[in-house]
Structures are given as C-alpha cells and as structure tokens.
Amino acid sequence: TQLLEQSPQFLSIQEGENLTVYCNSSSVFSSLQWYRQEPGEGPVLLVTVVTGGEVKKLKRLTFQFGDARKDSSLHITAAQTGDTGLYLCAGLEEAGTYKYIFGTGTRLKVLA
Amino acid sequence: ETGVTQSPTHLIKTRGQQVTLRCSSQSGHNTVSWYQQALGQGPQFIFQYYREEENGRGNFPPRFSGLQFPNYSSELNVNALELDDSALYLCASSRGLAGDPTTDYEQYFGPGTRLTVT
Numbered sequence: 001t002q003l004l005e006q007s008p009q010f011l012s013i014q015e016g017e018n019l020t021v022y023c024n025s026s027s028v029f030s031s032l033q034w035y036r037q038e039p040g041e042g043p044v045l046l047v048t049v050v051t052g053g054e055v056k057k058l059k060r061l062t063f064q065f066g067d068a069r070k071d072s073s074l075h076i077t078a079a080q081t082g083d084t085g086l087y088l089c090a091g092l093e094e095a096g097t098y099k100y101i102f103g104t105g106t107r108l109k110v111l112a
Numbered sequence: 113e114t115g116v117t118q119s120p121t122h123l124i125k126t127r128g129q130q131v132t133l134r135c136s137s138q139s140g141h142n143t144v145s146w147y148q149q150a151l152g153q154g155p156q157f158i159f160q161y162y163r164e165e166e167n168g169r170g171n172f173p174p175r176f177s178g179l180q181f182p183n184y185s186s187e188l189n190v191n192a193l194e195l196d197d198s199a200l201y202l203c204a205s206s207r208g209l210a211g212d213p214t215t216d217y218e219q220y221f222g223p224g225t226r227l228t229v230t
Contacts, residue, residue: 004154031217042116042202042221043155050217088154092217098168098209100145100219102154 003027004091004103012109016078021087021106023072029091032065032072033100037086079110116205116222124228125193133188133225137205143167144186145219146178149200161186162209193229200224 004025013019023032031050035043047056049065049072056063062075072089089103117136125131137144143162147155157170161180175191184205190197206219 006154033217035221041223042204044221045218048217090154098160099157099170102147102156105152105154 004089004101006087006089006103006106008106009104010107010109012111013079014111015081019076019079019108021074021076021108023074023089023091023103025070025091027091028069029093029101030069031092032069033090033092034063034072034074035088035090037088037105043088076108079108081110081112084108084110116203116220118201118203118222118225120225121223122226122228124230127193127195127229129193130189130191131193131227133190133201133203133227134185135188135203135205135222136185137203138220141205141207141220142184143206143209143219144180144184145204145206146186146188147202147204148172148197149202149224151199155202158188160209167209190227195229198227198229200226 004023007022031048033048034046036046037043047058047063049063052067052069054065060077064073076083087106090100093099116138119134135144145160146158148158149155158172158176159169159178160167164180177189180186202221202224204219204221
C-alpha cells in the first residue's frame with residue numbers, strides 16, 4: 001500500500017512569515033495534487049503537478065514535484081490569516097486505478 | 113453551475129445499523145468517488161463510480177457498497193455499522209475518471225456527511 005507522509009503535522013506561525021510543507025513517499029506517483037480543507041467543508045483543489053521537477057506558482061504559493069515523482073513541497077511566502085487550514089497532498093497511483101492516496105495532512109494556523 | 117452536494121449533513125447511528133449517504137455530482141460530471149476521513153486524518157479512498165459502474169476500490173470491506181444512478185448522483189451504503197465507521201464521508205465528482213489527464217485531473221469535493229456511530 002502506498003503511503004504519503006506530510007510534515008510537519010502542525011504549524012503555527014505569525015502573519016508575514018514563510019513556511020514549507022513536505023509530502024514524502026517511497027512510491028512513485030503519476031501525478032500529485034495539493035488541497036486545502038477548512039472546518040466543515042470538503043477539500044478544495046489548489047494545484048496538480050504531473051512532471052518530475054515541475055514547479056507551479058499560485059500567487060504566494062509555490063508547489064514543486066520531486067524529480068523522481070515521489071515527493072512534493074508547498075511553500076507559502078508571507079503567510080496571511082486566510083491561509084489557515086488543513087493542507088493535504090494526494091498522489092495518483094500508477095497503473096491506471098484512478099485511486100488517489102491522501103497524505104496525513106498539515107494543519108496550519110496563521111496568527112495575526 | 114451547482115456544486116457537489118451531500119445529504120444528510122450529520123447522522124447518528126447505532127452499532128449494527130445500516131446507513132445510506134447521498135451525493136449529487138456537479139453538472140456535467142459523470143464520475144463520483146467516495147472517501148472516508150477519520151478525525152485528524154487525510155481522506156481514504158473507498159471506491160469510484162464511472163457511468164454507473166464501480167471502477168476502482170480501496171481497502172474497505174464488502175459491507176461498504178455503492179450505487180450510481182443515470183443522472184450520475186450516487187449513494188454510499190454501509191451495513192453492520194461499527195464504532196470505527198465514525199468519520200466524515202466525502203464524495204468528489206469529476207468530468208471523467210479521477211486522474212484522467214484529459215480532465216486536468218480535477219475533482220470537486222462536497223462538504224461531507226459527518227457520521228457518528230454509538
């Protein structure tokens with residue numbers, strides 16, 4: 001069974017600080033997604049990365065897929081209180097099963 | 113465009129009972145995936161329905177079953193409920209099979225149904 005581990009599990013920072021969240025596995029994924037989930041809601045897709053080494057930017061968020069497609073990172077520059085939430089990575093299994101494996105999640109709290 | 117909706121929002125059941133959860137997919141979407149999210153965990157894939165047929169299943173026992181209807185809405189049925197089934201149940205819809213590059217891999221989640229088994 002493929003597993004995705006995220007670190008850190010919890011992160012509490014001041015507004016304006018930078019942070020990086022990591023998503024690691026020993027398995028290869030054909031693509032990887034990042035989601036943000038707020039209390040009482042379902043996850044909302046932020047980005048999908050497909051190619052090893054790919055970097056995508058979404059305003060202050062930078063996503064990178066590892067060269068070997070086993071890991072990914074999410075970097076937030078100048079965090080804002082609106083960034084608070086649960087960040088989840090999800091890898092798509094190889095072999096066309098269309099099954100997403102979700103990470104354990106990183107709970108981010110940005111303090112004013 | 114209507115998003116993904118789920119019902120009910122909350123549900124309390126007793127161990128051994130059966131439950132049915134419902135999901136209406138986003139307009140234009142023909143695929144629904146179901147996930148279980150335990151407290152403090154990431155979602156776990158239960159199964160996916162594509163054009164009314166199950167297409168892919170996670171590590172869940174047969175007492176977890178589902179249906180997809182011609183309008184692409186879906187039901188998740190859980191028999192013989194156990195305490196560990198207490199969780200947030202999420203459904204996600206997509207324009208094609210989740211993970212299909214022709215759909216840009218997008219899937220949209222509903223708000224979930226919070227199931228408590230006592």
